[in-house]
Amino acid sequence: MKLFADTAIISEIEEVSTWGIISGVTTNPSLIAKSGISLTDAIQKIVNLIDGPISAEVQEGNATDMVEEAKIYAKMHKNIVIKIPMTLEGVKAVKQLSTFGIKTNVTLVFSTSQALMAATAGATYVSPFMGRIDDLTGRDDAGFELVKAVKDMFKTYGFKTQIIAASIRHNNHVDQAMKAGADIATIPFKVLNDMVKHELTDRGLKIFREASQNK
Numbered sequence: 001m002k003l004f005a006d007t008a009i010i011s012e013i014e015e016v017s018t019w020g021i022i023s024g025v026t027t028n029p030s031l032i033a034k035s036g037i038s039l040t041d042a043i044q045k046i047v048n049l050i051d052g053p054i055s056a057e058v059q060e061g062n063a064t065d066m067v068e069e070a071k072i073y074a075k076m077h078k079n080i081v082i083k084i085p086m087t088l089e090g091v092k093a094v095k096q097l098s099t100f101g102i103k104t105n106v107t108l109v110f111s112t113s114q115a116l117m118a119a120t121a122g123a124t125y126v127s128p129f130m131g132r133i134d135d136l137t138g139r140d141d142a143g144f145e146l147v148k149a150v151k152d153m154f155k156t157y158g159f160k161t162q163i164i165a166a167s168i169r170h171n172n173h174v175d176q177a178m179k180a181g182a183d184i185a186t187i188p189f190k191v192l193n194d195m196v197k198h199e200l201t202d203r204g205l206k207i208f209r210e211a212s213q214n215k
């Protein structure tokens, strides 16, 4: 499972780019607002930091407007993937963009039927939201089941659309995304930092440190 950074904050992307293990970035309007810069400024900076798919989200609207906005971002760099919301107009826009060879990431996916429509339209990626479906259901495995069901459905019907597990809130979501067979997990900066930690690693390091001091 590939690791993407789910952030538009440039200092965070600069930091994770030094790790050498982050192969893409996803942004959305909330993340852009938090970053304090415009989407086009963010795109220009991010493409120089991470050499991989960078999702830039269009404003929700009718298919024609979304396609026109998508063309602007797609022209900016070869790695740009157009993030399109899961609506009927979004499905139409994905279909048109796929005929132009523009890559798409259909976002706000919460069911297999939505994923089927997006994949049939030619989406490069779909983004099922793990955290938000857990919130809605009050369960801690609804996100896992969603990603697994989409994975099984894509396998059964031979879709090449890749799954980006999104709305990841903690390490357990990352584990669940792996178990469900997501192709990619897009992960907030804090969770990326948490993933490296384990209390037994810390304890082991302490034991080694004490042993080398007592030499």
Ligand code: G3P
Pocket: 006, 026, 028, 129, 131, 132, 166, 167, 168, 169, 186
């Ligand atoms: O990738 C989508 C993600 O940014 C949404 O996360 O935590 O707002 O549900 P969240």
